[in-house]
Amino acid sequence: MKKLFQKLAKDYYWRANNFGKKLVRAEESTPKSVKLIGLVTIFVATAIGLAWYLKGKNVAVFQPTGTIGEQQLRIIYIALILSAIVVIPVFIMAISFYVNFREDNKKSTYKPNWDHSKSIETVWWALPIVLIGVLSVITWNSSHQLDPFKSIASAESTLKIQVVSLDWKWLFIYPEQKVATVNYAYIPVNTPVDFQITSDAPMNSFWIPQLGSQVYAMSGMVTHLNSEATSEGVFTGSAANITGEGFAGMNFKINVVGSSAFSDWVESAKSSPFALDWDSYQKLAMPSKNVPDTTMTLADGSVFDLAVMKYMNPGLQLESFNSTSGGTY
Numbered sequence: 212m213k214k215l216f217q218k219l220a221k222d223y224y225w226r227a228n229n230f231g232k233k234l235v236r237a238e239e240s241t242p243k244s245v246k247l248i249g250l251v252t253i254f255v256a257t258a259i260g261l262a263w264y265l266k267g268k269n270v271a272v273f274q275p276t277g278t279i280g281e282q283q284l285r286i287i288y289i290a291l292i293l294s295a296i297v298v299i300p301v302f303i304m305a306i307s308f309y310v311n312f313r314e315d316n317k318k319s320t321y322k323p324n325w326d327h328s329k330s331i332e333t334v335w336w337a338l339p340i341v342l343i344g345v346l347s348v349i350t351w352n353s354s355h356q357l358d359p360f361k362s363i364a365s366a367e368s369t370l371k372i373q374v375v376s377l378d379w380k381w382l383f384i385y386p387e388q389k390v391a392t393v394n395y396a397y398i399p400v401n402t403p404v405d406f407q408i409t410s411d412a413p414m415n416s417f418w419i420p421q422l423g424s425q426v427y428a429m430s431g432m433v434t435h436l437n438s439e440a441t442s443e444g445v446f447t448g449s450a451a452n453i454t455g456e457g458f459a460g461m462n463f464k465i466n467v468v469g470s471s472a473f474s475d476w477v478e479s480a481k482s483s484p485f486a487l488d489w490d491s492y493q494k495l496a497m498p499s500k501n502v503p504d505t506t507m508t509l510a511d512g513s514v515f516d517l518a519v520m521k522y523m524n525p526g527l528q529l530e531s532f533n534s535t536s537g538g539t540y
Contacts, residue, residue, distance in 0.1 A: 272420050275421050276441055277439055279363075280421055283357065283424070296338070297338065297339060357424065360435045367402045368402075370403070371405050371407065374417060378455065378498035378499070379457030379460060380495075380502040381448075383396040384509060384514065386509070389512075390507065390508055391508070393502055393505035394502060395463055396465055397477075399467075399468065400441070403438075406426075407434075408435070410429050412496075413454045415427070415450050416450060417448070419447075420447075422438045432519070443467050444467055446467065448463045448465055457499070457501070485505065485506070486509075487507040487511065489513070492517075
């Protein structure tokens, strides 16, 4: 009886061990073609899913309609191409290492004492250094060429628009045309525009993706965003900085039209029954959400100055400004 139990135990032990080995071998013996097909399938499925998601969508940054936006898009493409020179080889090496140095690859060469290669080390350091040098030159030049404070050279006169970020709306003041709007603006096509930006609320960010660049709006100071639209249309701008519960609805429209259409709009705006002065501005500046588009005449040219200077000198009174100044920035 004892011998019988010993024999059964040995038989059970042998079957258990061999069953495990068969499972391991079955897993390790997965054909390379199956693994490759799996990787390709995942890649293709991801590409198809991304293409389906982006179908018909307007990716504003990649569809510029302004001189600044077009130049910025070129820089993005150049940076992507240069980055791909490093990124693509990394992925190739990752796959190559997996294929060539896996445990069951009988063709691989075992070199336990190999730890250095001058040629690989040279390429490993030289290529990134060259790419960083090229990107540094591009960054330096583009940072100066596309400086938002820099005026755009043009045969057309620059249109000045004063912009005030409020809770939770945008105020646009045309000091030369004597009109103002809330949450929308008109600009003529192929004409430089100097947006003079401040905030009478928490710090915000003024951004029109298709025209290019974004600039922060801060209380007590004025920043500039020079831009120029090269085609007519209606483009969406937004607040690119979270500023509270009404932030999600803090968008605006930029209507780009021909010169004659812009002049007609200005004349129409001047007939608005609403007027913007310091008193009406203070009411407008009160927190409010989802404010409808509003058109006003500009009754007081010092509104923008006061909105800026009240943070520099809280005791400043309206009488200290020349109401016909039209802005000092």
